[in-house]
Amino acid sequence: MVDLNVDEWTQEEYLRNKRVLEAEGVKVLLIDTILNPISGTETLTYSPPLLRSEPAGSVFVFYCDSGKSSKERLKEFRAKFPDHVCISLRGGRGYWRKNLRV
Structure with a gap:
């Protein structure tokens, strides 16, 4: 259960949870x-119109350089x-x- x-x-939680959730049919981006x-992993550039078109319930994992700004912008x-x-x-x-x- 995720x-x-x-x-x-x-990163480890992301990789593990992505595998579990996608096996359940939930998209993780x-x-x-x-x-x-x-490099070495699939990423999607932040674009609100594009992201809104993703299926409801999809999981968006946002990143910046240090993790600080993306966490502050979660709200x-x-x-x-x-x-x-x-x-x-x-x-x-x-x-x-x-x-x-x-």
């Missing part, structure tokens, strides 16, 4: 808010996307380990 009532996921994609993201789950990536792009696998 807890979606949290503000942050670590890693959202780039700084126009700097993370804004949740207001913009009330039909989706919004979470921040702890540590942001700076803590992403491209060789980490779960």
